[in-house]
Amino acid sequence: MRINLADKPIYLTEVGPRDGLQNEKEIIPTEVKVAFVNALSRTGVSEIEASSFVSPKKIPQLADSSEVFQKIERVPGIIYSALVPNAQGFERALEAKVNKIAVFTAASETFNQKNINATIAESIERFKPVVARAKQEKLPVRGYISTCFHCPYEGKIAPSAVIPIVQQLLALGVDEIVLSDTIGKAVPTEVRTLLDAVLKQLSQERVTLHFHDTYGTGIANVLAGWEYGISRFDASAGGLGGCPYAPGASGNVATEDVVYALQNSGAKLSVDLNQVIAASQRIAAHLQKPLPSRVYGVYRSKN
Amino acid sequence: MRINLADKPIYLTEVGPRDGLQNEKEIIPTEVKVAFVNALSRTGVSEIEASSFVSPKKIPQLADSSEVFQKIERVPGIIYSALVPNAQGFERALEAKVNKIAVFTAASETFNQKNINATIAESIERFKPVVARAKQEKLPVRGYISTCFHCPYEGKIAPSAVIPIVQQLLALGVDEIVLSDTIGKAVPTEVRTLLDAVLKQLSQERVTLHFHDTYGTGIANVLAGWEYGISRFDASAGGLGGCPYAPGASGNVATEDVVYALQNSGAKLSVDLNQVIAASQRIAAHLQKPLPSRVYGVYRSKN
Numbered sequence: 001m002r003i004n005l006a007d008k009p010i011y012l013t014e015v016g017p018r019d020g021l022q023n024e025k026e027i028i029p030t031e032v033k034v035a036f037v038n039a040l041s042r043t044g045v046s047e048i049e050a051s052s053f054v055s056p057k058k059i060p061q062l063a064d065s066s067e068v069f070q071k072i073e074r075v076p077g078i079i080y081s082a083l084v085p086n087a088q089g090f091e092r093a094l095e096a097k098v099n100k101i102a103v104f105t106a107a108s109e110t111f112n113q114k115n116i117n118a119t120i121a122e123s124i125e126r127f128k129p130v131v132a133r134a135k136q137e138k139l140p141v142r143g144y145i146s147t148c149f150h151c152p153y154e155g156k157i158a159p160s161a162v163i164p165i166v167q168q169l170l171a172l173g174v175d176e177i178v179l180s181d182t183i184g185k186a187v188p189t190e191v192r193t194l195l196d197a198v199l200k201q202l203s204q205e206r207v208t209l210h211f212h213d214t215y216g217t218g219i220a221n222v223l224a225g226w227e228y229g230i231s232r233f234d235a236s237a238g239g240l241g242g243c244p245y246a247p248g249a250s251g252n253v254a255t256e257d258v259v260y261a262l263q264n265s266g267a268k269l270s271v272d273l274n275q276v277i278a279a280s281q282r283i284a285a286h287l288q289k290p291l292p293s294r295v296y297g298v299y300r301s302k303n
Numbered sequence: 304m305r306i307n308l309a310d311k312p313i314y315l316t317e318v319g320p321r322d323g324l325q326n327e328k329e330i331i332p333t334e335v336k337v338a339f340v341n342a343l344s345r346t347g348v349s350e351i352e353a354s355s356f357v358s359p360k361k362i363p364q365l366a367d368s369s370e371v372f373q374k375i376e377r378v379p380g381i382i383y384s385a386l387v388p389n390a391q392g393f394e395r396a397l398e399a400k401v402n403k404i405a406v407f408t409a410a411s412e413t414f415n416q417k418n419i420n421a422t423i424a425e426s427i428e429r430f431k432p433v434v435a436r437a438k439q440e441k442l443p444v445r446g447y448i449s450t451c452f453h454c455p456y457e458g459k460i461a462p463s464a465v466i467p468i469v470q471q472l473l474a475l476g477v478d479e480i481v482l483s484d485t486i487g488k489a490v491p492t493e494v495r496t497l498l499d500a501v502l503k504q505l506s507q508e509r510v511t512l513h514f515h516d517t518y519g520t521g522i523a524n525v526l527a528g529w530e531y532g533i534s535r536f537d538a539s540a541g542g543l544g545g546c547p548y549a550p551g552a553s554g555n556v557a558t559e560d561v562v563y564a565l566q567n568s569g570a571k572l573s574v575d576l577n578q579v580i581a582a583s584q585r586i587a588a589h590l591q592k593p594l595p596s597r598v599y600g601v602y603r604s605k606n
Binding site: 185188189190215216218219220223254260261264265266293294 | 516517519520521523553560567569595596597601
């Protein structure tokens with residue numbers, strides 16, 4: 001099995017600038033965000049989710065998304081993507097020349113209601129025209145499904161709740177499905193169980209795994225996914241992010257930790273760990289707080 | 304496979320009072336250590352490595368080992384063990400009524416030399432009489448092998464370097480072999496490769512895995528070991544410990560994180576997470592520093 005896996009390139013999507021920063025209370029200057037994205041462009045990741053075109057009222061931190069996209073230095077080959085909630089957001093994203101858009105819903109009705117004030121069906125209805133416009137403009141679309149394993153309100157989420165959402169997103173023409181463990185409670189056995197069901201619906205190449213490291217299982221989940229043939233993972237520099245349902249707890253699985261674990265397991269992943277650490281340092285210096293990444297922590301302790 | 308695994312009880316050895324505290328610079332009062340061990344006795348772990356009978360000159364922090372053993376309230380069924388380096392230490396341990404002793408060597412010559420100023424052969428020679436005395440006194444013996452995967456000086460350690468040490472320890476009559484990832488650099492593929500070799504030498508029941516979470520792979524390694532049939536793991540409350548080669552980096556794999564991951568994976572492990580957190584809180588209040596455990600971090604953020 002290992003020989004096969006080692007031949008299959010890994011694609012990392014760096015979500016630090018969006019998922020990592022969106023819950024920061026103090027507004028981060030645009031220049032700092034731009035410098036962060038530029039630093040991430042030097043790491044070797046495939047894709048950077050650079051911002052979000054949601055309503056500035058809802059997420060004031062990302063109100064400067066157009067400006068961020070305008071000011072970043074784009075490195076050829078890297079996909080600069082953004083979250084897009086509706087038709088209006090899509091036109092702004094298009095104007096900002098994003099390379100890919102991301103739409104989002106959830107596998108838990110209660111979570112979706114509390115998160116975006118819509119039923120799952122309503123949220124899908126809402127981004128139907130967005131996906132249609134993206135298709136017209138030949139932009140690829142990723143579809144986030146939040147709370148694929150556990151919901152802070154409903155508890156454990158069964159694969160049978162996830163599959164109909166996957167099917168609906170595929171029917172709309174979404175290119176890539178992002179299975180998200182929003183609150184970071186999943187364990188590898190749950191990852192495998194969900195993948196068993198999901199991989200009957202689409203190929204491994206179209207599945208991305210998005211983990212949070214809230215309960216310490218993030219890296220175990222990434223490796224379990226990789227050993228199951230998945231080659232697309234989301235991660236956040238330094239482990240930025242945090243879970244709104246456990247303030248202060250650790251956030252998205254850290255890019256440094258994902259890179260360390262995958263590269264040392266023999267995965268084909270040409271991301272430069274030192275450049276990731278440099279990007280994390282840059283944002284940590286601005287945020288003035290410790291970052292939860294274990295690998296970043298070792299680096300800091302030695303320097 | 305899961306059904307089999309779920310039937311097999313897991314045995315946790317809590318190493319916080321010894322491996323977790325030995326590198327703390329400020330001397331911790333004996334009463335605090337005793338209270339910590341007593342709190343750990345309420346968690347449901349099988350064994351507590353309560354201290355070490357090494358020379359007080361070498362590890363001043365654990366100079367009060369006899370007093371700790373004298374003052375703790377022993378809960379029937381729990382094994383209270385201690386590290387023993389030599390014949391003199393053994394007699395002190397015996398007097399202190401330890402239930403089990405631990406001897407130690409390494410798989411890397413350079414590490415052993417720098418750590419205890421002896422070749423591997425010399426260190427084994429040194430604890431031969433200790434194991435013999437333990438056998439006389441009918442005390443079980445665990446044998447730690449440090450740097451089984453990576454050495455801070457020699458780099459990657461091959462299973463072929465570990466196996467002869469395992470064989471020598473078994474020949475002496477050591478009951479349990481503790482494969483230790485001293486600097487926390489291992490990944491699951493390395494754990495499986497070493498286990499493939501080691502399990503030709505002795506049964507799964509006699510192998511303990513001892514991980515550090517320095518690079519974020521600790522929980523992935525525990526789960527990989529469990530899925531390979533191993534049922535004995537070392538862990539430290541709150542993730543106390545730290546790696547002397549990466550000061551400030553995270554330490555032993557945290558008991559909270561191990562319990563969370565194994566219980567949610569369906570393992571048979573009746574440790575009370577809330578009691579572990581209570582024990583961690585107690586020691587954290589004394590040490591006045593954050594503990595690296597992810598699960599403990601969630602608890603703290605909510606309370």
